[in-house]
Amino acid sequence: xxSLESYIPALAFLAEAAADAVKTGASExxxxxxxFFFYLFAVIAVFSAFMVVTAESPISSALFLxxxxxxxxxxxxxxxxxxxxxxxxxxxxxxxxxxxxxVIMLLDLRKEELIEKRHWLLGAVGFVVGIALxxxxxxxxxxxxxxxxxxxxxxxxxxxxxxxxxxxxxxxxQIDGSRIEAARFGxxxxxxxxxxxxxxxxxxxxxxxxxxxxxxVVVISRRRRRRRPPGEVIDEEGAS
Amino acid sequence: xxxxxxxxxxxxxxxxLDGDWLWALIKAIAFVGIFLTIVPVMTWVERRGSAFxxxxxxxxxxxxxxxxxxxxxxxxxxxxxxxxxxDFLPEKAEKILYTLAPMMIMxxxxxxxxxxxxxxxxxxxxxxxxxxxxRYIFSIQIAPNxxxxxxxxxxxxxxxxxxxxVGGWSGGSKYxxxxxxxxxxxxISYEIPLTxxxxxxxxxxxTLSLQGxxxxxxxxxxxxxxxxxHWGIFVQxxxxxxxxxxAFAETNRAPFDVVESDxxxxxxxxxxxxxxxxxxxxMAEYASMVTMSALIVILFFGGxxxxxxxxENPGSYLIDWFRGFDMSLLWASILTTVIHFAVxxxxxxFFLWLFIWVRWTLPRFRxxxxxxxxxxxxxxxxxxxxxxxxxxxxxxxx
Numbered sequence: 001x002x003s004l005e006s007y008i009p010a011l012a013f014l015a016e017a018a019a020d021a022v023k024t025g026a027s028e029x030x031x032x033x034x035x036f037f038f039y040l041f042a043v044i045a046v047f048s049a050f051m052v053v054t055a056e057s058p059i060s061s062a063l064f065l066x067x068x069x070x071x072x073x074x075x076x077x078x079x080x081x082x083x084x085x086x087x088x089x090x091x092x093x094x095x096x097x098x099x100x101x102x103v104i105m106l107l108d109l110r111k112e113e114l115i116e117k118r119h120w121l122l123g124a125v126g127f128v129v130g131i132a133l134x135x136x137x138x139x140x141x142x143x144x145x146x147x148x149x150x151x152x153x154x155x156x157x158x159x160x161x162x163x164x165x166x167x168x169x170x171x172x173x174q175i176d177g178s179r180i181e182a183a184r185f186g187x188x189x190x191x192x193x194x195x196x197x198x199x200x201x202x203x204x205x206x207x208x209x210x211x212x213x214x215x216x217v218v219v220i221s222r223r224r225r226r227r228r229p230p231g232e233v234i235d236e237e238g239a240s
Numbered sequence: 241x242x243x244x245x246x247x248x249x250x251x252x253x254x255x256x257l258d259g260d261w262l263w264a265l266i267k268a269i270a271f272v273g274i275f276l277t278i279v280p281v282m283t284w285v286e287r288r289g290s291a292f293x294x295x296x297x298x299x300x301x302x303x304x305x306x307x308x309x310x311x312x313x314x315x316x317x318x319x320x321x322x323x324x325x326x327d328f329l330p331e332k333a334e335k336i337l338y339t340l341a342p343m344m345i346m347x348x349x350x351x352x353x354x355x356x357x358x359x360x361x362x363x364x365x366x367x368x369x370x371x372x373x374x375r376y377i378f379s380i381q382i383a384p385n386x387x388x389x390x391x392x393x394x395x396x397x398x399x400x401x402x403x404x405x406v407g408g409w410s411g412g413s414k415y416x417x418x419x420x421x422x423x424x425x426x427x428i429s430y431e432i433p434l435t436x437x438x439x440x441x442x443x444x445x446x447t448l449s450l451q452g453x454x455x456x457x458x459x460x461x462x463x464x465x466x467x468x469x470h471w472g473i474f475v476q477x478x479x480x481x482x483x484x485x486x487a488f489a490e491t492n493r494a495p496f497d498v499v500e501s502d503x504x505x506x507x508x509x510x511x512x513x514x515x516x517x518x519x520x521x522x523m524a525e526y527a528s529m530v531t532m533s534a535l536i537v538i539l540f541f542g543g544x545x546x547x548x549x550x551x552e553n554p555g556s557y558l559i560d561w562f563r564g565f566d567m568s569l570l571w572a573s574i575l576t577t578v579i580h581f582a583v584x585x586x587x588x589x590f591f592l593w594l595f596i597w598v599r600w601t602l603p604r605f606r607x608x609x610x611x612x613x614x615x616x617x618x619x620x621x622x623x624x625x626x627x628x629x630x631x632x633x634x635x636x637x638x
Contacts, residue, residue, distance in 0.1 A: 057334070059334075059406075063406070082386070082388045083391070085388075086391040086392055086395045087395075089396070093395075093399060094431075095398065095427075095431060098424055098428070099424070099428065101402075102424035102425070105405075105409055105417070188388060188391070188448055
């Protein structure tokens with residue numbers, strides 16, 4: 001657990017960026033229901049992510065991570081990536097985090113056991129990485145704002161920065177021309193067509209990697225089984 | 241659905257009321273109300289049914305003005321008891337999580353109803369002066385336009401496990417903790433076969449939308465037999481059996497109620513709970529039973545379709561039959577919707593009874609037996625089902 005103090009400046013920075021976004025959102029864009037829900041879930045996601053790191057009990061920490069996944073799924077759904085949203089909840093919130101909780105409960109980690117002295121270097125590295133992430137996030141946020149301005153105006157005059165990024169400018173033109181297409185791109189049919197036609201090879205490679213992982217787990221757990229005294233029952237076969 | 245399709249194809253304009261959030265809210269409140277009313281009825285059926293199966297009399301002591309009512313007032317007495325009992329907080333409990341756990345199990349159980357199509361849509365038409373016909377559609381489903389329907393159900397239903405895990409852990413008692421440990425182990429062993437069991441039927445229906453699945457099961461003439469309805473159970477018999485078995489594990493009902501196992505763990509994960517918090521756990525169990533029964537009906541038993549009467553000929557469909565009596569489209573479709581809803585509830589009711597029937601007939605599986613069943617029997621069978629379905633679709637194009 002990284003100390004609370006090191007995160008305060010980072011959070012303040014983020015809050016400022018969010019406030020900026022809300023202001024521009026209210027004045028320049030039509031602040032509709034979609035925007036409201038986006039900011040609602042964004043705030044929930046950031047808050048619960050913060051709580052994952054700072055929560056005292058590992059169980060609450062894991063539960064806040066579930067909330068983060070859920071809020072992110074909601075944001076995916078708002079971006080009309082329905083399939084991704086549902087898979088996010090089904091796989092991460094519904095299955096993987098249950099396993100996490102299982103392990104935490106199995107080890108019965110309590111608050112007291114986790115309070116131990118950490119090397120100062122760990123904290124420093126964490127701080128630097130955290131700041132780098134925030135900078136990356138804000139940078140990508142600014143870039144995406146340029147795209148939106150370009151979409152709104154349709155010309156380069158009001159968005160000089162976008163002209164520097166031809167790819168973004170091109171995609172901005174496409175967004176404007178194909179709104180209906182955009183509403184459909186996240187459907188199960190579309191995603192599976194992409195996955196099993198264009199990206200079949202990466203898909204198979206990824207599944208092979210997972211298979212290797214599964215076999216690895218079986219091998220490791222078998223080795224342990226031999227060392228145990230006979231008669232001890234192991235009841236979580238292949239549980240991962 | 242045929243009659244509806246013909247109607248939609250012949251109209252100049254189709255307007256849907258489904259996008260209106262106010263109607264969605266009204267529908268949501270109405271459905272939650274309906275299913276909250278089912279819960280006390282189910283407790284009555286469970287008690288009287290178990291008594292019937294075990295050759296006992298069952299609850300029959302409450303009489304009103306001397307009239308025996310077969311214990312129908314017991315659910316009311318139960319509800320009052322839950323409200324007035326002390327809300328006890330165990331000494332070692334984590335207060336916030338302990339309070340949140342019943343809600344964590346209750347909310348997913350009800351959110352699932354958002355995508356369930358309960359009946360055929362209500363329609364209304366208006367003819368303009370120039371002969372243009374505008375037809376309005378009102379779906380009996382809270383969120384009809386969600387394309388990921390079935391996945392949504394699984395995603396939300398899988399969140400219900402947290403209620404059990406957190407509820408068992410936060411009480412600080414060993415019995416309830418063991419219950420929630422078992423819940424974790426049980427969940428990983430049946431969730432994969434559950435998902436695998438529907439992949440076959442998804443391949444046949446080619447859609448994830450529950451509405452689309454019901455539409456796919458219209459009419460008869462399956463395998464050339466004119467009276468055999470086009471239901472999922474006849475297309476995917478193995479898939480149905482796998483789904484049914486996993487549904488019992490998903491709802492934590494006997495023979496897979498190792499999470500509760502009254503005879504070993506007192507009451508399993510909710511041992512420490514009392515008063516209304518316990519009532520919430522109790523209600524969530526019945527709510528998820530209703531969900532799974534409704535899903536079985538939608539996936540494998542034609543949803544709100546009436547067997548045999550639902551013919552291949554679109555012209556003689558129920559709604560068209562009603563319109564034959566000079567009824568306006570609105571009234572004809574309302575009547576059809578009511579009948580379809582009754583059919584849907586009757587089918588769902590049968591499976592609810594099946595849950596009770598099985599509970600009072602079969603003994604409980606030991607928790608390692610349940611895991612062995614999930615991993616060594618159901619999972620391979622699910623894979624076999626997917627493979628066979630794929631081959632059949634590839635060569636015969638079912």
